Amino acid sequence: GQNIDQPTEMTATEGAIVQINCTYQTSGFNGLFWYQQHAGEAPTFLSYNVLDGLEEKGRFSSFLSRSKGYSYLLLKELQMKDSASYLCAVRPSGGSYIPTFGRGTSLIVHP
Amino acid sequence: DGGITQSPKYLFRKEGQNVTLSCEQNLNHDAMYWYRQDPGQGLRLIYYSQIVNDFQKGDIAEGYSVSREKKESFPLTVTSAQKNPTAFYLCASSSDRPNWNNSPLHFGNGTRLTVT
Numbered sequence: 001g002q003n004i005d006q007p008t009e010m011t012a013t014e015g016a017i018v019q020i021n022c023t024y025q026t027s028g029f030n031g032l033f034w035y036q037q038h039a040g041e042a043p044t045f046l047s048y049n050v051l052d053g054l055e056e057k058g059r060f061s062s063f064l065s066r067s068k069g070y071s072y073l074l075l076k077e078l079q080m081k082d083s084a085s086y087l088c089a090v091r092p093s094g095g096s097y098i099p100t101f102g103r104g105t106s107l108i109v110h111p
Numbered sequence: 112d113g114g115i116t117q118s119p120k121y122l123f124r125k126e127g128q129n130v131t132l133s134c135e136q137n138l139n140h141d142a143m144y145w146y147r148q149d150p151g152q153g154l155r156l157i158y159y160s161q162i163v164n165d166f167q168k169g170d171i172a173e174g175y176s177v178s179r180e181k182k183e184s185f186p187l188t189v190t191s192a193q194k195n196p197t198a199f200y201l202c203a204s205s206s207d208r209p210n211w212n213n214s215p216l217h218f219g220n221g222t223r224l225t226v227t
Contacts, residue, residue: 004153033215042115042201042218043154087153089216098144098169099216101153 002026004102006088011108012078020073020105022088030093034062034073037085037104046073046086075107083109113138117202117219124196124226132187132222134202141206143185144216147171148199157200160185189224196226 003025012018024032031050035043047055049064049071061074075082085106089099115136124130136143142161146154156169160179174193179185185204189196200223203216 008151035215040199040221040223042220043216044218045215048215089154098156098159100156101146103151103153 002090002092002100004088004090004100006086006102006105008103009106009108011110014078014080014109014111016078017074017076018078018107020075020086020088020107022071022073022102024069024071024088024090024102026069026090026092028093029066029090030097031091031099032062032064032071033089033091033099034060034071035087035089037087038083039085043087078109080109080111083107115202115204115217115219117200117222119222120220122222122224124224126226127191128226129188129190130196130224130226132189132200132202132224134185134187134219135183136185136202136204136217136219137183138204138206138217139182140204140217141182142204143179144203144205145169145175145177145185145187146201146203148201148221154201157187189226196224199223 005023034046037043047062054063059076064071085104087104088102091099118133144159145157158177160166176188201221202219206214
């Protein structure tokens with residue numbers, strides 16, 4: 001089985017930097033995804049990590065440490081539109097390969 | 112533009128009635144999925160299908176049924192046996208070919224079902 005933990009809610013100020021952590025325990029690992037979901041809308045894909053290290057994509061970066069079962073999503077130069085839920089999902093190795101989602105972190109950006 | 116279409120966006124039903132949620136994709140994806148999302152909970156997998164005419168139960172399949180007669184379509188029926196059907200339902204698809212295991216899920220905009 002898999003266990004994925006994320007903080008429930010975070011707040012930050014417009015223009016600042018925020019780091020959203022995700023820890024996981026899994027019997028096999030084959031990649032970690034981050035999605036953004038605005039209220040009442042579809043989750044949209046942000047990033048994928050399968051090897052250790054940092055993947056940078058514009059204002060968003062994602063980091064993975066497989067030995068620690070740990071990932072974070074880093075959002076820079078926060079904008080009001082970044083207020084959303086951020087979902088961490090882990091893909092297992094073997095079996096169906098279908099990702100399991102964490103409960104999501106609700107990020108509130110204040111002016 | 113390719114994408115996933117779920118309809119309707121809002122659906123209201125009386126308790127005891129079966130209801131079918133539509134999901135259509137034109138991304139030519141082999142795999143399709145149904146998730147349920149409740150407040151404070153992550154996405155929970157109901158059913159998935161990796162190929163036409165085949166589907167598998169997810170973590171919370173009880174009270175639901177699906178069919179996969181066409182590659183493009185994966186409708187979900189919420190039956191009267193589902194104890195707590197009121198939820199936000201998300202359909203997704205992904206490529207399932209070589210190097211597919213890093214293919215992200217593409218989601219529809221969801222259907223919010225309310226059963227009273």
